[in-house]
Amino acid sequence: MSTEAAGADVPGGDAPTWPAEFAERYRAAGHWRGETFGAMLRERAAAHPDRIAVVDPAGGADGGRRTWTYGELDRRADRLAAGLSARGIGRGDRVVVQLPNTAEFFEVVFALFRIGALPVFALPAHRESEIAYFCSFAEAVAYVIPAEHGGYDYRTLAATVCAKAPTVRHVFVAGGDAGAFDSLADLPAEPVALSEPDPGDLAFLQLSGGSTGTPKLIPRTHDDYIYSLRGSNELCRVTEDSVYLCVLPAAHNFPLSSPGTLGALYAGGRVVLCPSPAPDVAFPLIEREGVTLTGLVPPLALVWTEAAPRTSFDLSSLDVLLVGGAKFSEEAARRVRPALGCTLQQVFGMAEGLVNYTRLDDPAETIVTTQGRPISPDDEILVVDDEDRPVPVGATGHLLTRGPYTIRGYWRAPEHNRRSFTEDGFYRTGDLVRLTATGHLVVEGRAKDQINRGGEKIAAEEVENHLLAHPAVHDANVVAEPDPYLGERTCAYVILRAGAEPVKPGALKAFVRDRGLAAYKVPDRVVFTDAFPKTGVGKVSKKDLRSPA
Ligand SMILES: O=C(O)c1cccc(O)c1O
16 A cells, blocks of 8 residues: 555554554455556446446536446546646645536546546535635645536636635636636546556545534545445445436535445446436436436425425436435435335435445334444444443444544544544544444434534534634624524524624624635524523533523
8 A cells, every 4th residue: 555645554644544454354354345446437438338327417518418428438537637647637636626516527536536636525615715725735736616607606716716725736627618727628638558546545535524613634545435335335226227316516425425426336327417406407307317316415305305296207216315414304204205206215424434324125114213324344333421431222422433434534634633533543423323222323413513504514613713703703603503494504693892893693694705605604693692601611501502591
């Protein structure tokens, strides 16, 4: 294994990795098989070059349907890899990829995999604050954007980011007018010989929902991630006949890997990119493309469940609906099969690794009342109290986990890693769970300071820091409050400076938005207060802020 790229457990490495005896065990068990993403696509393309890999319903030159076969995706990845190499992008380089659900996402990502460069998976919703941070922290050499998407001009964002992050030498624009930057379409070149990365090398950096002021980067290897895909495919029964509809942002870990687009491609199946999660966009695609499975966050699952009984589109090809990202209420879960005519599969996962699924043949009660069990027999689960002592089965405690596809540390974050991992390498998920007698996990809440806004994770501290930058703000605390649709929304409790100019809630929200924060992180509600409730030792009690009663 190349210790440099994988970040060995040695001083100077970018991130801790698995100790040798664990790596050996995971290899011996057949979990890590020495596959890489680049070789995976090459093999699939050789085995079935003419089978369709990717359907982009609006990606054609005329705005119509565009399809790429495995052969074409493979050729495109090779040609783009050659073009990117010619621009000096090489092994281990970081490239921030912020693309919507379009076919180019896969062309770019597989080209980077071929080079051994690391995509950093940003979301289309991210703005200057997040992107400038990812680019600077990751010392990214390039940044890939659409020209425009959802009425937003990413070229303007890129100009700001470049001014703040001097390591970014290239901005590549996929589709549309590249403006001052380079068009992705101009890059492809005659394929060149590139040496395959090692399966133990990092493949990409995924984003953490996090609970700290700055998002953390998650280093995933080819070996570990491909194992999670293979395991997911087995549990979700993904085969070459599967058609996965990618509704959520393609870069997010859930639609990427659980089993997601990469799982579908691994199986030789088909990926259909959904440009919008709205039923009037997704339902016609399900009918036309014969979609067999998809993944949704709970608020979208509610919308689909309500819309399905009234639709004139034929949804009968849909076998499995995965729901995850936030807790799905039992009542909503019960409505899935009657409304959509498919099997619900709950998934409780995290970009750091561990993914749990209800099994397709679990009893109906288990499927609606639990968040499933781990993919792997080698996923180790501990449920502990505040002192790290195991709680009895059935009691609620902190979820700790270690296993063949769960990271041993964040990228370049040694101090944070000391808090987020135990000495023997268990990841402290920050989730509160209980285990049922059948070994299924039930998510009961969370201990980390995070808001889960319909599946979008928001670190309270990150938003608080932006509020604190306002001249009239003395102190701020951001907490979750219940929302019937999102599950949770954000509420910012703010103490204004004595004698400061009066400021309205709307002005504070606008202030945060103007600082370049993704819109989903802007507080839904701002409440002014004179004091925060305190705990016994005088710390702010977020628990009491959450339930003012
Ligand atoms: O991050 C998540 O919320 C998530 C949910 C479901 C499945 C996953 O893989 C995830 O990473």
